[in-house]
Amino acid sequence: MAGGTSGQAEQAIRLRDLQFSWSGRTSFRMEVPDLRVARGEKVFLLGESGSGKSTLLSLICGINAPQRGTVEVDGTALGSLSAAARDRFRAERIGVIFQMFNLLPYASPLENILLPLSFAKARRARVADPRAEALRLTAGLGLEADLVCGARASELSIGQQQRVAAARALIGGPALIVADEPTSALDAARQGDFLDLLMQQTEAEGATLLMVSHDARLAERFDRVMDLSQVVLTSREGPGAGG
Numbered sequence: 001m002a003g004g005t006s007g008q009a010e011q012a013i014r015l016r017d018l019q020f021s022w023s024g025r026t027s028f029r030m031e032v033p034d035l036r037v038a039r040g041e042k043v044f045l046l047g048e049s050g051s052g053k054s055t056l057l058s059l060i061c062g063i064n065a066p067q068r069g070t071v072e073v074d075g076t077a078l079g080s081l082s083a084a085a086r087d088r089f090r091a092e093r094i095g096v097i098f099q100m101f102n103l104l105p106y107a108s109p110l111e112n113i114l115l116p117l118s119f120a121k122a123r124r125a126r127v128a129d130p131r132a133e134a135l136r137l138t139a140g141l142g143l144e145a146d147l148v149c150g151a152r153a154s155e156l157s158i159g160q161q162q163r164v165a166a167a168r169a170l171i172g173g174p175a176l177i178v179a180d181e182p183t184s185a186l187d188a189a190r191q192g193d194f195l196d197l198l199m200q201q202t203e204a205e206g207a208t209l210l211m212v213s214h215d216a217r218l219a220e221r222f223d224r225v226m227d228l229s230q231v232v233l234t235s236r237e238g239p240g241a242g243g
Helices: 053-060 083-093 109-119 121-125 130-140 145-150 158-170 188-205 216-221
Strands: 011-021 028-038 042-046 068-073 094-097 176-180 208-213 224-227 233-236
Touching: 011 053, 011 208, 028 053, 028 208, 042 216, 053 068, 053 176, 053 208, 083 094, 083 109, 083 121, 094 158, 109 121, 109 130, 109 145, 109 158, 130 145, 130 158, 130 188, 158 176, 158 188, 176 188, 188 208, 188 216
Parallel strands: 042 208, 042 224, 094 176, 176 208
Antiparallel strands: 011 028, 011 068, 028 233
8 A cells, every 4th residue: 555564475566766768758757656455355546637647647658658667567667668568468367447448349249358468468368258258348338249249349439448457458357457437438337236246346356446537426345545646746847747
């Protein structure tokens, strides 16, 4: 936990003395003195739009690398890995629910959900029947099997795409689930269904969950709530900074 004393082996996420700024942009700079998330913990990170939450998640997932400091996920220092090795590590160990979904538009929802298993052998090995598991996850999120198997992702509504992105992140039981505003396109009933499934999956797999959102009403479902402004220091010199 932030500022805590838990040993490294107990940490799912550890950021130390981190500094990051966008290359070629002087409008946004981020510093994270110390951020810790324990293994198996479910953490809600509250942050407004433009506060840097998407940038922070990209650093934790190894999509971007800091200019200074360390990012450790599940005991692995991401800075010690090549870009290709970080991609492999992310595929195996992290399920990411992107704010913009990042679905393949001309593939079916089912094909999108199964895609991580093509790159992550360990996740694939944990799923006896990938198609059945994908349909179980999507049924829990209120998506009908005919839609999941027959439509193109581009034909889905925003809320449906968001639920497909969630199922893709959950399949294969990755050790860490990172979710960036995953309920923003869902109504209240669908938000409840989504959080129920998210909590059930993470608990069943003993996974760690880090979710960021601007919606404080969702926070009560989590083990710990952190305000992004108290964890991450940001500075801006112009418009368009952060995420």
